[in-house]
Amino acid sequence: MSERWSGEQVERHLRSLELFGMRFGLDRMRRMMTVLELNVASLPAVHVLGTNGKSSTTRMTAAILRRHGLRVGAYLSPHLRSYAERIQIEESDITEAELAAAVTRAAWAAERVNRTLAEDDHVTQFELLTAAGLWVMSSRAVDVAVVEAGLGGRYDATSVIEAPVAVLTNVGLEHTRWLGPTVGHIATEKLAAVRDGAELVLGAATEETVQQIAREIARERSITVSIAPSEPRYGKVLAAAAGFQRENFALAELAAERWLGAVGLQLRPEAAREAAARTTVPGRAQIFCEDPLTILDGAHNPHAAEALARSLRTLFRGRRTALVMGVLEDKDAARMLSILLPHSERAFFTAPPGDRALPPAALQSHARQLGFEAVECHSKPAAALQAAQQWARREGAGVLLTGSVYLIGEVMGQAQPRRARSEQVGG
Secondary structure (H helix, E strand, O other): OOOOHHHHHHHHHHHHHHHHOOOOHHHHHHHHHHHOOOHHHHHOOOEEEEEOOOOHHHHHHHHHHHOOOEEEEEEEEOOOOOHHHHHEEEEEOOHHHHHHHHHHHHHHHHHHHHHHOOOOOOOOOOHHHHHHHHHHHHHHOOOEEEEEEOOOOOOHHHOOOOEEEEEEEEOOOOOOHHHOOOOOHHHHHHHHOOOOOOOEEOOOOOHHHHHHHHHHHHHHHHHEEOOOOOOOOOOOOOOOOHHHHHHHHHHHHHHHHHHHHHHHOOOOOOHHHHHEEEEEOOOEEEEEEEEEEEEEEEOOOHHHHHHHHHHHHOOOOOOOOEEEEOOEEOOOOHHHHHHHHHHEEEEEEOOOOOOOOOOOOHHHHHHHHHHOOOOOOOOOHHHHHHHHHHHHHHHOOOOEEEHHHHHHHHHHEEEEOOOOOOOOOOO
């Protein structure tokens, strides 16, 4: 294997793989696992699938399991500022040096796999990162890996694992080009990733249609289905205080309980309570600044925007709000605006970094069609946030920045928060 890359080389290589886009299928991943000599079929794991809430549920499940004396790994996506955020051991991001070692090894494996593929085929960025994450968790001998799916489904790179416990947070209309045109199609595709004989845990708000599909699949494949309550049983006091996080934590409690039961252990209520009190989720209803109150949330589709909207009054303590928003071009921006603008007094539109950003003028056009005229457009996220904060200070209002995880990562990397707090209320 070649000499370990530097952090700059890792970043450059991973970004270069974005050019190849998404390619479904597990053949490349299985070949990667063979080259890396990873028997992921035997990796003790919880597989977290769904449309929204996956990152929060993954973090919370890992936190509960860790407080049972287990060595826990977590694989998350996407990241806010560093690819190292995607791989955690014992609730801490791996170091940049560890990331470099893992990506170097995964890239070495990918080079060998690519030689066996057709000329127009190639290991993707997500596949390489997933292989790196599984390699780190295997080499660190975790007792359990909590793995967040990407788009999810039978051909998602994470589906090479064969987890005895799978979680379906919820199902919404997103990525229909790849997963299907209806909620039913998407649910069927995501549930195809659940192994035969596994425990499947559904979120409390799972639509009846999805529950019915899950039960039908369960009967065919000897899967046991449980539905989480809407409120935590034990973790009543959450550090991640946005209302929608209570459902996520209730789901994490049941997922952890099912995994512990599969290995002959019982969930300890005090472990769940401690995890609830300590677990935060960066970029999910995160308090970024107190003057003015500025909250960042990675809601990037209508389902997530609705959950966020239900929490805004509590999060902003009754203040009026300015909306700072930037989205990617493949998102339902018009529907998101119809949900969030009624809670906003002024809007500042911008664009996330990258070639897939929707122009701010397009957001302005959608807003005007909804009868909302109090709009400014800024090409740079930091400028949009600064303008919104200046307005909010004058008006005694708050600021909500949302629409894209990439937008939040850009702001966190560039803007300097005033009197920023370390705690977050997650999402």
